[in-house]
Amino acid sequence: MAEAKIQAESRTEFGKGAARRIRRDNKVPAVLYGHGSDPVHITLPGHDTMLALKTANALLMIEVEGGESHLALPKQVQRDPLKGFIEHVDLVIVRRGEKVQVDIAVHLEGEAVSDTLVVLEHPTILVEAEATHIPDGVTVSVEGLEVGAQIHASDIQLPSGTTLAIEPETLIVNVTAQQTAEQLEADLSEAEAEAGIEKDETQEAPAEEPVPAAAE
Template identity: 40%
Template structure:
């Protein structure tokens, strides 16, 4: 897949509220806020398709084009609809080249441990102090063929030259141990719990979707009533 251009056109917006945000999303844009470095907070709208593709990468850096000027911004928070997973709002913090930022970088496990051994994942991400424009997409850990007793701490990770651990370097990341009867029993219990959680989650999603549908209908009716009132007022004038 071709790399998506991180130069993002950002249009300054002066309107707010759920109704306006909904109209933006219908028009293929996402409301966002840009802050940091002592500058005033700027409210913008960015293209949904391009930004959604860029956000596939953790800790994405966007090169915002605001009023003809380039502003580098780190994606700090992404708010999504709990049911449809549509991006509703983005928080962006201004960064500069050469600046160090603290970010959580995902850990990727590669390979399979020795047959019969059990892998325990103790951390899913590592806190790094890294240069803003050179944040690694992930840190890889190879556990292929590893036997019981194998372990990796933050200090053992293979990091980029300009990145350092922001935290306790002795923290355990993964370890491999021998399988036991207890592990088998826990695996069965965990599977049953996961199936129950999935069923409950599906039911909850259906309830949220129904509630959201009713709320959207109410908002649409309110918008229509306001539009009608405005039209009547104009006609009276």
């Protein structure tokens, strides 16, 4: 995994007001911590940070003004719920060769047999890998799978050097029968009945338009 270098500034102002001023300057307040060191409060450039964090588990080389550098992974990224811009980033310091636990994406490929529904029970799985060799994700084939087929965590082929950090029997993919329109309607009616929703079956017939009298 390539490292994304980001130039950071030391941060001495804290609180909501200071954070708003930082964001107005198109920058992101952040904190670095880990390996027993005191938290380091920094400010990151907004555009560079946004680009770097488009990649899951992005490995960052944070170069703080004054010559101090830290290799880090994003631990928590807070975004504005409406506009989506980054509000704050928690970064955990890592070392080369160190094993870390991260969630990686599960990608499905292929098609199951007709009239089936492929359910991805876990879109990510927790794995352990070297901080500098975190896989982007894993690909799972569902080609030709029939109703009742299941794929568990232990069935997934992981990249070399990566191991599972969840229970091997964790269900990842489940193949079920695709519901018919009648089954969907029955499920909807049952859900409405449980919720106490009464369906009005009676509908007034549209009024008949008067027939014009025949000309004499």
